[in-house]
Amino acid sequence: MSLTVSGVSRSFGGVEAAQDVSLQVDPGRIVGLIGPNGAGKTTLVNLITGVLRIDRGTVSVDGEDVTAKTIVGVARAGVSRTFQNVRLLTDSTVLENVTLGLAQQEHSSFLDCMLGLPAAQRDRRAVRDKAMQILADVGMVEYAHRIASGLAYGHQRRVEIARAIAVKPKYILLDEPVAGMNDVEAGEMIQLFKSFAERGIGILLIEHNMRFVNALCEQIYVLNTGRIIADGTPAEISQSPDVIAAYLGT
Amino acid sequence: MINFFYAYQPLIDFFLLNAGFALSQYIVLRAGVFSIATVGIVSIGAYSAAIVMKSLGLSIWIAAPFSALVGLAVGLLLSVPLARLRGPYQAIATLAFVQIVAAVALYAEPLTGGALGMNDIPKQVSTLGLVFALAFVLYILGSLSRSRIGAIFDALRQDEAVAGSLGISISFHHALAFALSGAIAGLFGALQAGYIYSIEPHQYGFVMLTMTLAAVILGGRRSIWGPVVGAAIMTFLPEIARPLAENRLLLNGLLLVVVIIFLPRGVVDGLIALVRRRRTSAVTWPAESSKEVRT
Numbered sequence: 001m002s003l004t005v006s007g008v009s010r011s012f013g014g015v016e017a018a019q020d021v022s023l024q025v026d027p028g029r030i031v032g033l034i035g036p037n038g039a040g041k042t043t044l045v046n047l048i049t050g051v052l053r054i055d056r057g058t059v060s061v062d063g064e065d066v067t068a069k070t071i072v073g074v075a076r077a078g079v080s081r082t083f084q085n086v087r088l089l090t091d092s093t094v095l096e097n098v099t100l101g102l103a104q105q106e107h108s109s110f111l112d113c114m115l116g117l118p119a120a121q122r123d124r125r126a127v128r129d130k131a132m133q134i135l136a137d138v139g140m141v142e143y144a145h146r147i148a149s150g151l152a153y154g155h156q157r158r159v160e161i162a163r164a165i166a167v168k169p170k171y172i173l174l175d176e177p178v179a180g181m182n183d184v185e186a187g188e189m190i191q192l193f194k195s196f197a198e199r200g201i202g203i204l205l206i207e208h209n210m211r212f213v214n215a216l217c218e219q220i221y222v223l224n225t226g227r228i229i230a231d232g233t234p235a236e237i238s239q240s241p242d243v244i245a246a247y248l249g250t
Numbered sequence: 251m252i253n254f255f256y257a258y259q260p261l262i263d264f265f266l267l268n269a270g271f272a273l274s275q276y277i278v279l280r281a282g283v284f285s286i287a288t289v290g291i292v293s294i295g296a297y298s299a300a301i302v303m304k305s306l307g308l309s310i311w312i313a314a315p316f317s318a319l320v321g322l323a324v325g326l327l328l329s330v331p332l333a334r335l336r337g338p339y340q341a342i343a344t345l346a347f348v349q350i351v352a353a354v355a356l357y358a359e360p361l362t363g364g365a366l367g368m369n370d371i372p373k374q375v376s377t378l379g380l381v382f383a384l385a386f387v388l389y390i391l392g393s394l395s396r397s398r399i400g401a402i403f404d405a406l407r408q409d410e411a412v413a414g415s416l417g418i419s420i421s422f423h424h425a426l427a428f429a430l431s432g433a434i435a436g437l438f439g440a441l442q443a444g445y446i447y448s449i450e451p452h453q454y455g456f457v458m459l460t461m462t463l464a465a466v467i468l469g470g471r472r473s474i475w476g477p478v479v480g481a482a483i484m485t486f487l488p489e490i491a492r493p494l495a496e497n498r499l500l501l502n503g504l505l506l507v508v509v510i511i512f513l514p515r516g517v518v519d520g521l522i523a524l525v526r527r528r529r530t531s532a533v534t535w536p537a538e539s540s541k542e543v544r545t
C-alpha cells in the first residue's frame with residue numbers, strides 16, 4: 001500500500017526533466033520533495049498524475065499500475081493534487097470550486113439530474129453541506145460565496161487545497177502550497193496537513209521553505225536536474241554534501 | 251393587446267424557433283466545446299421531419315421526437331472525432347460538417363428535393379406548440395444547470411484539466427453536451443419544418459449560423475436565459491430597426507461589438523455578475539484577474 005514511483009524518466013527534446021526517479025509515499029505519511037528552481041519537481045507531479053507522458057518507468061497506486069492512465073484515471077485511482085500556479089475556476093464562487101471536488105461522490109442518476117428530481121436536489125444539498133465543512137477545516141467559510149478570482153493569493157491556495165481534499169484522495173501532491181502565505185498562515189497549514197495525514201492520507205509536499213518542510217516531514221527527497229540526489233531525514237539531508245553543492249551551486 | 255399579438259405573431263414564432271436553435275448552440279459552448287454543428291443538425295432534423303411527414307404521412311407528434319433522436323445520434327457521432335480537437339479546430343471541423351450537410355441536401359435530390367427543397371410540408375406547428383417545446387427544453391436544461399452536470403459543464407469551460415484532476419470525465423461530459431445540443435437542434439429543426447411549409451438547403455447556411463452564434467454571445471453562455479434573451483434581441487432588433495433599411499446589419503454588428511467590449515460574458519450573465527458584485531460590494535473584485543498573480 002503506497003504511491004510508488006519507480007525509475008521514471010522523461011525528456012523534452014534534449015532536456016532530461018526526470019531521470020530514473022524513484023520515490024514512495026506511504027498512507028498517513030508526509031514526504032518532502034525539495035530541489036532548486038527547475039529541478040523537475042512540478043514535472044514529476046505532472047508525470048505522476050498523467051498530465052505528461054512517461055518515457056520510462058512506472059507509477060503505481062496501492063499496487064494498481066497507473067503509468068499509462070489519463071489525468072482522470074489517475075485521479076480516480078486516488079491521487080489528488082494542487083497546482084503551483086493556483087488553478088481555481090475564476091468565474092465561480094469558492095463554494096462552487098469545492099463542490100466540484102465532491103461531484104464524483106453524488107449518486108443521483110443522469111435522469112434525476114435532467115428532470116430535476118428530488119434525488120438530484122438532495123445530492124446537491126448534501127454536497128454543499130459537505131463543502132461548507134471542508135471550507136471550515138481550511139478556515140474559509142466566510143468566503144464561501146465570494147468569486148474565487150477576487151480572493152487574496154493565500155486564500156486562493158486554501159480553496160484549492162479544500163477542493164483537492166474534497167475528492168477523498170488516498171494520496172495528495174501539494175506543489176508549493178504555502179508560497180505567498182505569511183508565517184501565521186503557513187503555521188495553520190502545518191496543522192491542516194498533519195490532520196490530513198492523521199486521516200491516513202499520504203502527502204507529497206513540494207516546498208522551498210525548509211522550516212516548513214522540516215516541521216512536517218520525516219522523510220525528504222532532494223531533486224536536482226531531474227535526478228534524486230539524496231533522500232533521508234531532515235538532519236541527514238542538511239548534512240549531505242551533494243545537497244549543499246546543489247543548493248550553493250558548484 | 252390581442253391585436254398586437256396577431257400583428258407580431260410570425261415574429262414571435264420566429265423568436266421561439268431561434269431561441270431553440272440558440273439553446274442548442276449554448277449547451278455545447280457552456281461545456282467548453284467550440285462546436286458550431288447546430289445549424290447542420292437543425293437542417294438534418296428539418297429534412298428528416300419533412301421526409302417522414304410527407305412520405306409516411308406521420309404527424310409532427312411523431313416527426314419531432316424522431317428528429318430529436320436523429321439529432322441526438324448525430325451529436326453523439328460527431329463527439330467521437332471531435333473529442334481529440336479543441337477550440338478553433340473544433341470550430342473548423344464542425345463548420346466542415348455544416349457544409350457537408352448542405353452539400354448532401356443539395357445533391358440528394360430524390361430525398362431532399364435538391365436546390366428547390368421540399369414544399370407542401372403539412373403545417374402542424376402552432377405558436378402554442380413552439381412555446382410548449384421551448385418550455386420543455388428550458389425545463390430540462392434548467393434542471394441540469396442546477397444539478398452537478400451544470401457545475402461540471404461550467405468547470406469544463408473554464409479549465410478542463412482541473413476537472414480531470416478531480417476525476418471528472420472530460421470526454422463523457424463533452425459527449426453529453428453534444429448529444430443534448432444535437433437533440434435540441436433536431437427537435438427545433440423538425441418544428442421549423444412543420445411550421446414554414448417549405449425548406450431548402452440555403453436556409454441552413456451562414457446567416458443562420460451567425461444568428462445562432464451571435465444570440466449566445468449576446469445573451470451569455472452560463473445562465474439558460476442568456477441564449478433566450480440573445481435570440482430575442484437577434485429576432486426583434488431588426489424589426490425595431492426597420493427604418494434603417496439596409497443598415498440594419500450594421501446595427502447588428504455594432505451591437506455585438508459593444509456587448510463584447512462592455513459585457514464580455516453576454517447580457518444576462520454580465521448583469522447577473524453585476525448584481526452579485528453589488529451584493530458583495532465590500533469585496534475586492536478584480537475581473538478575471540487571478541491570471542495576473544500566476545507565476
Ligand SMILES: Nc1ncnc2c1ncn2[C@@H]1O[C@H](COP(=O)(O)OP(=O)(O)OP(=O)(O)O)[C@@H](O)[C@H]1O
Pocket residue numbers: 012015017035036037038039040041042043044084
Ligand atoms: N512541457 C515542457 N516542455 C519542455 N520543457 C519542460 C516542460 N515542462 C518542464 N520542462 C523543463 O523541465 C525542467 C523542470 O521544470 P519544473 O517546472 O518541473 O521545475 P521545478 O522543480 O518545479 O521548478 P520550480 O521550483 O521553479 O517550480 C525545466 O528545465 C523546464 O524548462
Ligand SMILES: [Mg+2]
Pocket residue numbers: 041042043084
Ligand atoms: Mg515547480
